[in-house]
Amino acid sequence: MKEGKIRMKEEGLEKIAEKYLSEIKVGTSYEGISEIDVFVLCLPSPIDEEGKPVVRYLENSVRDIANRVKKECLLLVESTVPVGTTEKLAEIFRDVNGKKLDHDFWFAHCPERVLPGKVVEEMNSNHRLAGGVTNASTELAVAFLNTVFHAELIHATRSRISETAKLAENAFRDANIAYANELAKFCTVLEIDVTEVIQLANLHPRVDILNPGLGVGGYCLPKDGWILVESVRPFGEEGILIPAARQVNDSMPAHVSKRIRETVLDMSLRPTIGILGLSFKPDVSDTRNSPALDLIKLLGFTGMEVVVYDPMVFEKHGDKKVESLEEVLASCDVLVLGAAHQILKKELQNKDLSQKVFVDPHGTMIDIATQVRKYIGLSV
Amino acid sequence: MKEGKIRMKEEGLEKIAEKYLSEIKVGTSYEGISEIDVFVLCLPSPIDEEGKPVVRYLENSVRDIANRVKKECLLLVESTVPVGTTEKLAEIFRDVNGKKLDHDFWFAHCPERVLPGKVVEEMNSNHRLAGGVTNASTELAVAFLNTVFHAELIHATRSRISETAKLAENAFRDANIAYANELAKFCTVLEIDVTEVIQLANLHPRVDILNPGLGVGGYCLPKDGWILVESVRPFGEEGILIPAARQVNDSMPAHVSKRIRETVLDMSLRPTIGILGLSFKPDVSDTRNSPALDLIKLLGFTGMEVVVYDPMVFEKHGDKKVESLEEVLASCDVLVLGAAHQILKKELQNKDLSQKVFVDPHGTMIDIATQVRKYIGLSV
Numbered sequence: 112m113k114e115g116k117i118r119m120k121e122e123g124l125e126k127i128a129e130k131y132l133s134e135i136k137v138g139t140s141y142e143g144i145s146e147i148d149v150f151v152l153c154l155p156s157p158i159d160e161e162g163k164p165v166v167r168y169l170e171n172s173v174r175d176i177a178n179r180v181k182k183e184c185l186l187l188v189e190s191t192v193p194v195g196t197t198e199k200l201a202e203i204f205r206d207v208n209g210k211k212l213d214h215d216f217w218f219a220h221c222p223e224r225v226l227p228g229k230v231v232e233e234m235n236s237n238h239r240l241a242g243g244v245t246n247a248s249t250e251l252a253v254a255f256l257n258t259v260f261h262a263e264l265i266h267a268t269r270s271r272i273s274e275t276a277k278l279a280e281n282a283f284r285d286a287n288i289a290y291a292n293e294l295a296k297f298c299t300v301l302e303i304d305v306t307e308v309i310q311l312a313n314l315h316p317r318v319d320i321l322n323p324g325l326g327v328g329g330y331c332l333p334k335d336g337w338i339l340v341e342s343v344r345p346f347g348e349e350g351i352l353i354p355a356a357r358q359v360n361d362s363m364p365a366h367v368s369k370r371i372r373e374t375v376l377d378m379s380l381r382p383t384i385g386i387l388g389l390s391f392k393p394d395v396s397d398t399r400n401s402p403a404l405d406l407i408k409l410l411g412f413t414g415m416e417v418v419v420y421d422p423m424v425f426e427k428h429g430d431k432k433v434e435s436l437e438e439v440l441a442s443c444d445v446l447v448l449g450a451a452h453q454i455l456k457k458e459l460q461n462k463d464l465s466q467k468v469f470v471d472p473h474g475t476m477i478d479i480a481t482q483v484r485k486y487i488g489l490s491v
Numbered sequence: 492m493k494e495g496k497i498r499m500k501e502e503g504l505e506k507i508a509e510k511y512l513s514e515i516k517v518g519t520s521y522e523g524i525s526e527i528d529v530f531v532l533c534l535p536s537p538i539d540e541e542g543k544p545v546v547r548y549l550e551n552s553v554r555d556i557a558n559r560v561k562k563e564c565l566l567l568v569e570s571t572v573p574v575g576t577t578e579k580l581a582e583i584f585r586d587v588n589g590k591k592l593d594h595d596f597w598f599a600h601c602p603e604r605v606l607p608g609k610v611v612e613e614m615n616s617n618h619r620l621a622g623g624v625t626n627a628s629t630e631l632a633v634a635f636l637n638t639v640f641h642a643e644l645i646h647a648t649r650s651r652i653s654e655t656a657k658l659a660e661n662a663f664r665d666a667n668i669a670y671a672n673e674l675a676k677f678c679t680v681l682e683i684d685v686t687e688v689i690q691l692a693n694l695h696p697r698v699d700i701l702n703p704g705l706g707v708g709g710y711c712l713p714k715d716g717w718i719l720v721e722s723v724r725p726f727g728e729e730g731i732l733i734p735a736a737r738q739v740n741d742s743m744p745a746h747v748s749k750r751i752r753e754t755v756l757d758m759s760l761r762p763t764i765g766i767l768g769l770s771f772k773p774d775v776s777d778t779r780n781s782p783a784l785d786l787i788k789l790l791g792f793t794g795m796e797v798v799v800y801d802p803m804v805f806e807k808h809g810d811k812k813v814e815s816l817e818e819v820l821a822s823c824d825v826l827v828l829g830a831a832h833q834i835l836k837k838e839l840q841n842k843d844l845s846q847k848v849f850v851d852p853h854g855t856m857i858d859i860a861t862q863v864r865k866y867i868g869l870s871v
Contacts, residue, residue: 194681224695238694268691271683276691279674280698286670286732293732294659297719300726301574303651311646311656314618315604318660319699339677346680351742352666352673355735362731 112137120396120423123231145181149255153223156190158334164193164341173200177207185217185251191277191335192220194342197270201244212245219243219252220270222277227329228395238264242273278342281335282353287321288332289356292363295323298490299366305490306474323489325449325472326363326402328391333360333400364405367472367489371445372413374468374487378444382415385443387436387459388450389421389428393475396423403449407431418442423452436462444468451475492517500776500803503611525561529635533603536570538714544573544721553580557587565597565631571657571715572600574722577650581624592625599623599632600650602657607709608775618644622653658722661715662733667701668712669736672743675703678870679746685870686854703869705829705852706743706782708771713740713780744785747852747869751825752793754848754867762795765823767816767839768830769801769808773855776803783829787811798822803832816842824848831855 112135117128136143154168169190176186186204188197201218210216220242225233241256243249249267256265268276291309298305309320327333336357340350375382391401398404407417407428419432420439433439436458439446447470448455456476469476469483480486492515497508516523534548549570556566566584568577581598590596600622605613621636623629629647636645648656671689678685689700707713716737720730755762771781778784787797787808799812800819813819816838819826827850828835836856849856849863860866 226697233696237696240691240694266691266694268687269683271681272687272691275678275681275683275688279688279692279700280695283670283692283698283700286666289732290663290666293730297723297728297730298655300723300728301651301655303574303649303655307648307652308655308659311620311648311652312659312663314620314646315660316613316617317606318663320659320663343677343680348677348680350673350677352669352732352735352739355732359732 118425121228121230127231141175141179144176144179147180148182148184150176150184150186151189151221152186153189155330156192156196156338158337158341162337162341164334164338166192166196166199169196169200170203173203174207177204177210180208180210180216183215185219185248185255187252187255188218188220189223191222191281191331191338192274193338194271194274194278196220197242197274198244213247217243217245217248217251218270219248220273220277221252221256222273224277224280227392227397235260236264238266240266240268240273240276242268242270244270275339275342278335278339281331282339282356285327285332285336285360286352286356288323288327289359291321291323292326293359294320295489296359296362296366299370302491304488306477306488322473324363324402324474325367325406327360328399328401328403329397330399333357361405363472364402364409367447367470368406368409368413370487371410371447371470372415374470374485375415375445378468378485380444380468381442383443383445384410384415384417385439385446386417386419386449387421387439387446388448388452388455389419389424390450390452393451394423394453396425398424398426401450403447406447406449421450421452422454422458423450440464440467445470448473448476498805501608501610507611521555521559524556524559527560528562528564530556530564530566531569531601532566533569535710536572536576536718538717538721542717542721544714544718546572546576546579549576549580550583553583554587557584557590560588560590560596563595565599565628565635567632567635568598568600569603571602571661571711571718572654573718574651574654574658576600577622577654578624593627597623597625597628597631598650599628600653600657601632601636602653604657604660607772607777615640616644618646620646620648620653620656622648622650624650655719655722658715658719661711662719662736665707665712665716665740666732666736668703668707669739671701671703672706673739674700675869676739676742676746679750682871684868686857686868702853704743704782704854705747705786707740708779708781708783709777710779713737741785743852744782744789747827747850748786748789748793750867751790751827751850752795754850754865755795755825758848758865760824760848761822763823763825764790764795764797765819765826766797766799766829767801767819767826768828768832768835769799769804770830770832773831774803774833776805778804778806781830786827786829801830801832802834802838803830820844820847825850828853828856 115132157165159165197220224237241252243252253267295305312318336353389398389403410417417431418439445468464483467483468485470487472489474488495512537545539545577600604617621632623632633645633647675685692698716733769778769783790797797811798819825848844863847863848865850867852869854868
């Protein structure tokens with residue numbers, strides 16, 4: 112960013128970067144921090160290996176700020192956090208520097224709410240929550256958001272409510288994908304096409320089943336259900352449905368791996384599998400928690416080799432990753448569409464795939480079925 | 492029906508009954524059955540005490556018909572059935588009378604798809620599936636449905652697909668209500684209002700959380716998830732999410748019972764609880780699998796007495812059921828809105844409730860909060 116560049120691919124972001132990045136002071140030190148009026152904290156709030164939320168990045172940064180601010184300030188948390196975190200962060204701030212809430216500082220949770228791949232568009236059109244730890248904090252947060260977003264899109268609430276709403280949004284999405292995925296697994300043993308079942312079920316006026324697939328990836332969805340569950344665990348509540356949804360979605364790479372392995376054995380194919388697309392969803396470069404990465408691991412466990420091609424992903428992935436589709440086609444009988452990037456689908460159109468087994472967990476390239484040796488969807 | 496009357500309350504049904512019931516031959520014997528061309532089987536397909544699907548009503552009726560038909564006939568199953576049932580019924584038909592599929596008889600699954608309370612309206616406007624056990628059966632089923640419904644609303648498929656789609660529709664609905672209910676239980680321990688959380692979460696363009704409540708009742712939703720799971724169990728598939736959804740929804744009467752009990756103890760109220768509305772949803776007379784009935788049982792277990800009032804329900808419910816709202820008000824400090832019938836809400840408007848604790852699990856009468864001693868929703 113200091114060089115005036117943004118690595119992340121988002122439609123419209125480059126244009127914004129060109130226009131504004133030179134006017135923004137970007138830094139990695141706390142220099143000049145005492146002069147700041149509004150802090151927008153966008154730090155990561157991941158879960159650890161045991162599924163417990165990690166809020167220390169936020170806590171440390173609040174401590175660092177608290178130690179350095181000189182004037183009145185508003186602190187906004189954009190991160191998705193366990194319920195009650197914003198209140199705790201306000202306490203940390205007060206404990207560190209002895210300043211008074213609603214007098215010297217104000218604290219609110221204003222979660223982001225955008226679709227990766229459509230961040231710029233949705234940043235302007237989606238509703239936003241302003242959840243203060245006090246009424247005065249809420250008011251100040253609303254006033255600040257008003258300077259950037261349309262007033263009618265800003266909703267005043269309390270931090271505990273906005274924290275819960277944000278987690279509930281993502282867990283809802285995760286649960287609905289899990290429903291589609293469970294249905295796909297059922298259709299597999301019933302030997303019927305889950306795509307047709309969902310299409311017909313969705314003719315019902317109150318039914319809207321999502322698309323099943325290789326699993327749920329990205330930075331938010333795989334963790335936010337757990338963060339919500341961890342928020343209530345101290346009160347003796349465990350959750351039944353949300354943990355079940357996580358379990359189903361996490362099981363999908365194993366489901367696809369099993370289908371691939373069975374096909375390789377049944378058809379006596381070469382045990383080198385070509386994975387096309389590594390990102391957690393089509394047309395983004397983000398591979399965080401991508402189910403394609405889990406699939407690669409699982410295929411490895413069953414003794415299969417993997418070759419990976421993704422024209423959108425810049426990171427290395429060991430010696431597995433190759434730089435052209437040709438290399439994949441040369442070494443693999445089985446191709447797996449891990450992420451259906453437009454650019455990848457276009458490249459595939461010009462290739463002779465008549466001897467390939469094509470695995471399409473998301474069912475996004477069903478038209479290719481007639482051009483390949485065998486087409487394998489999620490269920491049939 | 493022989494007397495020209497229909498007991499079930501459905502908007503527009505009485506008018507249809509008046510107009511057509513005299514032209515229809517209604518009977519309880521198989522007299523004249525050999526002359527019938529099309530059989531529409533609408534028999535119950537419940538689950539037993541262990542949650543296993545019961546298809547013997549359909550099987551017996553198919554045997555009875557098979558023993559009596561003389562001419563070619565089409566058999567349509569309207570009931571929601573385990574996947575593969577329609578194929579099995581066709582086999583039973585053939586085994587009983589030796590007739591030949593696609594020559595002497597045709598068999599299809601054409602599930603109903605209507606909202607109780609809006610049956611007449613949705614019967615005309617909703618899409619319908621015609622799932623034959625053979626292509627010829629599908630074609631004949633489509634042709635028959637065409638004589639009654641709009642052609643563009645009829646979708647040809649196979650019976651295994653239509654059976655799965657129908658079960659998946661209801662299980663989807665159940666899972667989504669379960670999500671709202673789990674969220675309500677979480678909000679209870681977090682001491683925040685689930686109604687506000689859902690309202691704010693639903694501002695998200697891809698989030699549509701349903702209303703939580705006392706649980707899921709009625710004839711279909713509580714059983715269809717289990718029937719879907721039982722359909723795949725023989726193949727070693729168990730299901731994770733759908734059983735979890737059932738568990739959450741079944742837990743809601745206990746959640747509400749606990750809240751009532753705590754309130755009665757905390758506020759030293761009389762332990763006679765007034766249940767207003769017994770039906771499984773507002774404005775219908777159907778009490779099948781109603782969660783209000785479970786609540787009554789659970790309150791009984793904790794030593795509380797129950798008085799019930801429901802102006803829409805005609806069945807007796809022991810000596811618990813009274814004939815006027817006044818009787819409930821006289822004996823109870825705590826009122827529970829079990830089913831928010833319009834007629835019930837209207838009656839409540841004219842009453843002095845200032846000394847009553849009002850429990851509103853569905854959050855449909857939040858406006859009453861200012862007129863009662865204490866208002867208790869599902870979470871706060």
